[in-house]
Amino acid sequence: xxxxxxxxxxxxxxxxxxxxxxxxxxxxxxxxxxxxxxxxxxxxxxxxxxxxxxxxxxxxxxxxxxxxxxxxxxxxxxxxxxxxxxxxxxxxxxxxxxxxxxxxxxxxxxxxxxxxxxxxxxxxxxxxxxxxxxxxxxxxxxxxxxxxxxxxxxxxxxxxxxxxxxxxxxxxxxxxxxxxxxxxxxxxxxxxxxxxxxxxxxxxxxxxxxxxxxxxxxxxxxxxxxxxxxxxxxxxxxxxxxxxxxxx
Numbered sequence: 524x525x526x527x528x529x530x531x532x533x534x535x536x537x538x539x540x541x542x543x544x545x546x547x548x549x550x551x552x553x554x555x556x557x558x559x560x561x562x563x564x565x566x567x568x569x570x571x572x573x574x575x576x577x578x579x580x581x582x583x584x585x586x587x588x589x590x591x592x593x594x595x596x597x598x599x600x601x602x603x604x605x606x607x608x609x610x611x612x613x614x615x616x617x618x619x620x621x622x623x624x625x626x627x628x629x630x631x632x633x634x635x636x637x638x639x640x641x642x643x644x645x646x647x648x649x650x651x652x653x654x655x656x657x658x659x660x661x662x663x664x665x666x667x668x669x670x671x672x673x674x675x676x677x678x679x680x681x682x683x684x685x686x687x688x689x690x691x692x693x694x695x696x697x698x699x700x701x702x703x704x705x706x707x708x709x710x711x712x713x714x715x716x717x718x719x720x721x722x723x724x725x726x727x728x729x730x731x732x733x734x735x736x737x738x739x740x741x742x743x744x745x746x747x748x749x750x751x752x753x754x755x756x757x758x759x760x761x762x763x764x765x766x767x768x769x770x771x
Contacts, residue, residue: 540578598642645694668696
């Protein structure tokens with residue numbers, strides 16, 4: 524996975540609308556064990572956030588129209604690529620997050636399992652026929668994508684919390700905007716890189732945002748959270764963070 528080595532020596536772009544975007548500024552990602560800066564990542568703005576949400580919304584029609592068998596195959600390929608690069612992902616996770624290498628490898632396997640599971644579930648999103656109150660009526664339940672899903676994920680499980688939120692959304696035909704923790708964005712971007720390689724983003728169907736909040740709000744909901752409150756095209760929000768964050 525040569526792109527990881529390049530990232531550790533160069534500015535790492537964010538992924539917006541299926542395109543890598545450098546942004547106006549960068550922020551440092553440090554090794555928590557040594558304090559050494561291991562990479563600089565694109566620091567995106569509120570305008571970049573709106574661009575990503577708009578791109579996800581526009582891509583929604585094409586992704587929801589993708590046959591479930593094809594969505595399942597694309598997710599399965601993403602799962603396979605993550606397993607193929609498990610050692611590289613684990614090493615990257617240890618560098619930026621600090622957990623022991625063995626635990627990082629365990630998280631890669633754990634995180635990939637969500638993609639595997641929902642790749643199969645994509646083919647099983649059947650509706651229901653309900654008992655009717657009248658002999659001349661039939662009641663049907665159809666399951667449809669809700670639209671753009673906003674996902675905000677924490678630093679302690681930088682891969683598993685992303686796959687746990689994104690895999691079911693993508694399987695259901697939703698598009699996704701992700702805001703990973705600013706302390707651990709590299710693992711998230713590596714997973715997105717592999718999703719691109721797998722073809723999951725051919726719609727493109729998922730975007731990553733990496734705005735860096737100011738020091739007084741490093742653990743609060745940054746730009747994506749604000750956008751969620753203001754933009755009606757974000758009907759679903761999957762958030763895993765500290766208890767104080769939603770109050771802010």
